[in-house]
Amino acid sequence: MLKKRIIPCLDIKDGRTVKGINFVGIRDAGDPIELAKNYVKQGADELVFLDITATIENRSTLIDLVKRIAKEINIPFTVGGGISSVEDVSKLIEAGADKVSINSSAVKRPELITEIAEKFGSQCVVVAIDTKYENSEWKVFVNGGRKFTGLNTVEWAQQVEEKGAGEILLTSMNNDGTKAGFAIDITNDVSSVVNLPVIASGGAGLKEHFKNVFEKTKATGGLAASIFHYGTIPIPELKNYLKEQKIAIR
Numbered sequence: 001m002l003k004k005r006i007i008p009c010l011d012i013k014d015g016r017t018v019k020g021i022n023f024v025g026i027r028d029a030g031d032p033i034e035l036a037k038n039y040v041k042q043g044a045d046e047l048v049f050l051d052i053t054a055t056i057e058n059r060s061t062l063i064d065l066v067k068r069i070a071k072e073i074n075i076p077f078t079v080g081g082g083i084s085s086v087e088d089v090s091k092l093i094e095a096g097a098d099k100v101s102i103n104s105s106a107v108k109r110p111e112l113i114t115e116i117a118e119k120f121g122s123q124c125v126v127v128a129i130d131t132k133y134e135n136s137e138w139k140v141f142v143n144g145g146r147k148f149t150g151l152n153t154v155e156w157a158q159q160v161e162e163k164g165a166g167e168i169l170l171t172s173m174n175n176d177g178t179k180a181g182f183a184i185d186i187t188n189d190v191s192s193v194v195n196l197p198v199i200a201s202g203g204a205g206l207k208e209h210f211k212n213v214f215e216k217t218k219a220t221g222g223l224a225a226s227i228f229h230y231g232t233i234p235i236p237e238l239k240n241y242l243k244e245q246k247i248a249i250r
Contacts, residue, residue, distance in 0.1 A: 005045035021177030042235035054082025070096020104142035117164030172202040179205025191218035
């Protein structure tokens with residue numbers, strides 16, 4: 001069984017780390033390089049960097065910032081935002097990313113998942129799925145949660161696995177930033193139907209929320225932002241708690 005991972009997420013806007021609630025109400029959360037260095041010291045298992053306005057602003061990810069962060073860390077580093085081609089991925093890998101996260105571009109052209117997997121290996125491709133519960137169904141959204149796709153979340157997760165993705169980053173827009181806990185139902189549904197590692201994202205506010213998502217679903221990673229950025233839950237404290245709960249973590 002895969003050991004569980006604790007993963008801080010840097011949402012980047014205008015070169016700064018930011019955090020919102022339900023994908024809106026963005027506020028500043030600090031310098032991304034200092035935060036990244038701090039997370040390595042604290043024992044984070046991986047780091048995710050998402051340039052949250054790259055797709056909306058129709059530009060590529062902030063390569064220079066990726067380079068500067070990559071120089072400072074020695075843990076797996078996933079980068080997403082505005083990636084729409086194999087060439088974009090090449091630039092990010094050269095800049096120091098270990099994996100890339102694609103979302104809007106994967107929905108627009110699912111073949112991109114296969115193209116990246118064939119060139120860099122499936123382990124390099126993380127497909128981010130932003131999902132929202134509306135009208136009694138979990139549906140997929142793109143463009144930073146602004147655009148409804150009509151895709152069923154579980155069916156899309158199965159499709160991205162077939163296309164060659166190596167991992168899924170599943171964010172519940174309903175839970176995002178609420179600190180009310182992860183969306184256990186959709187996380188369980190997705191992690192049960194794919195044979196890929198699934199990272200649960202959106203809603204972490206207490207140590208118990210990580211325990212719940214790891215015990216009640218097959219998620220292999222728990223991703224959070226504000227509770228780590230603002231020091232609400234230090235990563236060593238969270239890991240010690242999970243070990244005490246007999247949850248195998250990295």
